[in-house]
Amino acid sequence: MFTSLIRYIQERSTIPLSETDISLIEEAFIPKKLRKRQFLLQEGEVCKYIAFIVKGSTRQYTVDEKGYEHVLNLCIENWWTADRESFHKELPSIYNIDAWEETELLLLPKANGYYDRVNNIPAFHEMRIKLDDNQHIAAQKRLNTSINYTADYRYEELSKLHPEFLQRFPQHIIASYLGITKETLSRIRRQSAKK
Template sequence: MYPLLSNHIARYVSVDEQDLHTFCATLKSVKLRKYQYLLQEGTICRHDYFVIKGGVRQYEVDDKGREKVIHFGFEDWWINDRYSWLTSSPSIYNIQALEPTEVLQIEKDTLEQLFITIPRLERYFHIVLQHAFANWQGRILVLQKPAIERYAHFRNLYGHLENRLSQQHVASYLGITRESLSRLRNHAAQPEK
């Protein structure tokens, strides 16, 4: 079994050992090299992914060729393109490994079948989705704030992971230039008077 995932599930619902074993038996472990893709723009997202080691970034490329990071996923996080997953439409996002990464993947159809046989699992994913939705709402609000507030929010959310992210990816996530990020980091490092 997968202790990290089992603990994640236990935070939200109780699932008996047999049902947990049934669920885990449907998961496939996928190992990625740095820069390898889990999902590429134009393909349909048919899996949900739980990161057990490493980290990924979810981003889009705008019409000027600029990458815009919208989300990071590290150990103990689920990630996918929810819209593509739900509508079976081509994704506008890429999900790429930032470092050597291992994920557990489950196919949408398999998960839907498990929801019928293991109702507590459906409850778990319902709660996870609620949390993800709340985070997206928060992200939308934060993007409307001044850069210094966006950076403070980023540090609150991802600060413990900041040293694993490139300056370019952090700047892209915040919607600012690398130079602006350097200024914000210098400002944050200054002792308050």
């Protein structure tokens, strides 16, 4: 289970991991399996872990007063998931994170100083900074796209950037992620199939 995490860190860092670093990572991260629809985090809880997805997929979402789900993030293998605000500020989360498939995770807890100790590993720290930068850029692009572009364009961009999402998540989740209705998504997909 740790092989994919170690490879992930090494591929995203110019600094090699030492044997001591690898031992600390294996000591700090906790393996966890989730069934489909099982929660990693529920609204109102404080997020206690940063999770690396080894296998499977998750979604991060809110539920409004009418009971509608609004998907903020979709995550698959070799992605990270957490409510970072809740994790770092120790505030109750406004999000739910659940597994959309049978999912295997490696959880990095804040408790016992593990997060700080792992973050002090030079290779992990370098990887995290790159990851934070990339996540910030992706969030800006997504926000800009949702404000300035049509539903058709948003769907086309998603199909280019993350075609695997269209295979692994059902239409109602994709529609929510794009900020459109299921009916609009159905129309776009029909038109796209005719091209």
